[in-house]
Amino acid sequence: MDPIIETHDLCKRFGGKRAVDGMSLAVPKGAIFALLGDNGAGKTTTIRMLTGQLPADRGSAKILGQDCWAAAEKLRLKVGYVPERPRYYDWMTIAEIGWFAAGFHAAEFYTRYQQWLDKFKLDANARLDAISKGEYAKVGLALALAIDPEVLILDEPTSGLDLLVRQEFLGSMVGMAAEGRTILISSHQIGEVERVASHVAFIASGKLLLTATMDELRQRIIRLKLRYEAEPPDAAVFGSVLQTNGSGKHWQAVLQDPRLEALETLKRTDGIHDMEVSTLHLEEIYCALLARKV
Amino acid sequence: MLFSIHADGPVPIYEQIVAQVIYGVAAGAVKVGSFIPSVRELAEQLLVHPNTVARAYQDLERLGVVTPRRGRGMEVTSQAPTACRSKRRDLVRRRIRDALREAAASALTPDEIRNLVDEELTAVNGKRR
Structure with missing residues (x-):
């Protein structure tokens, strides 16, 4: 099946700075795809190109097979988008902003908007300047969902929200994926998306460091720990080395794409003891990938 | 069922x-003929991707623990308790074997171990009562 969102060698420069540098991503249907990176890594610039707000300098960005820039207007009817810090007309009530937005969309927009308000337990008569940050974020999500989007793009949707609201938010995201919607979510709170995501892409300085499904990731990045008698092993034999360290006769390495036969041989080598292979947290993987880059 | x-x-x-569904069935907490939560329900409850739950349910179906009932969800089969108890027994056996190896390595005699x-x-049975 063709990916729902697909970029190929996507590039964007601001002045001399490469904000996005050769980004190639593929997001399949029903995925919760987490775009992970620090502030300034290129998440928002990528998202702005995907949502047709910014043309690419080079490469392509497509959603549902259509070019994100050339077909931006058409895609707007199918792609729900919540920016990092949405701002609406704050003197309006929650109902009024929905009614206002409905003017740009199909007839069912407002009915669906009201259904999402109910689901999120939002008071339609509350003024936007009088509601909490979490409620404001939910209004943004309700507006994005009211177009009944096939694709949802959320830029740091949970930043600044309370824990309970964040959990509710993640819960509704899971529900949307269950309905077959495709979700791209950017975040620098890595631990939080670890459970819900089906796919991840780690980015830094505009570059893609690694993209994989969550299941693949467990196999592709591992930690090797052991104790040696004479010499520590040469980590490069066992895969692409992200990190090594050790103290005394204890030694460990974080490896990408480990060579399993080489590890089997190592296990049987004289003078190597207590060898252990384990998986890493998403956060540890991110740190290890960054450490190699520098 | 609590996960x-x-x-x-x-x-x-x-x-x-x-593992937790198997444990639930083996312990009698999940009854034959009952339905486990839908993929969507459980995904939203646990905050995990629906594909993750779907994959677990496929495994449970392959093990004969549940069977899909059109429009109603996944039903716990009549052979599930036997299958789950035997799975649990294998698991417990492995743990006991590990403990016994440790006991032997610590030079305890068979009588001491028994x-x-x-x-x-x-002690365990006493607690249960």
């Missing part, structure tokens, strides 16, 4: 779901 999932543990989430096992068994 407790650790996203940061060494065991993949779908395996944790499979006494220990009897004492612990009495």
Whole structure:
């Protein structure tokens, strides 16, 4: 099946700075795809190109097979988008902003908007300047969902929200994926998306460091720990080395794409003891990938 | 059924779901003919991707623990208790074997080991009562 969102060698420069540098991503249907990176890594610039707000300098960005820039207007009817810090007309009530937005969309927009308000337990008569940050974020999500989007793009949707609201938010995201919607979510709170995501892409300085499904990731990045008698092993034999360290006769390495036969041989080598292979947290993987880059 | 999932543990989430359903059936908490939560329900409850739950349910179906009922969800089969108890028995056997190896490595005699096992068994059964 063709990916729902697909970029190929996507590039964007601001002045001399490469904000996005050769980004190639593929997001399949029903995925919760987490775009992970620090502030300034290129998440928002990528998202702005995907949502047709910014043309690419080079490469392509497509959603549902259509070019994100050339077909931006058409895609707007199918792609729900919540920016990092949405701002609406704050003197309006929650109902009024929905009614206002409905003017740009199909007839069912407002009915669906009201259904999402109910689901999120939002008071339609509350003024936007009088509601909490979490409620404001939910209004943004309700507006994005009211177009009944096939694709949802959320830029740091949970930043600044309370824990309970964040959990509710993640819960509704899971529900949307269950309905077959495709979700791209950017975040620098890595631990939080670890459970819900089906796919991840780690980015830094505009570059893609690694993209994989969550299941693949467990196999592709591992930690090797052991104790040696004479010499520590040469980590490069066992895969692409992200990190090594050790103290005394204890030694460990974080490896990408480990060579399993080489590890089997190592296990049987004289003078190597207590060898252990384990998986890493998403956060540890991110740190290890960054450490190699520098 | 109560699930407790650790996203940061060494065991993949779908395996944790499979293991907990098996435990629930073996312990009698999940009855034959009852329905386990839908993929969507459980995904929203645990905050995990629906594909993860779907994968666990496929495994459970393959093991003969549940069977899909059109429009109603996944039903616990009549052979599930036997299958789950035998799975649990295998697991417990492996753990006992590990403990016995450790006991042997600590130079305990078979009689000492048997006494220990009897004492612990009495203690556990006593607690249950």
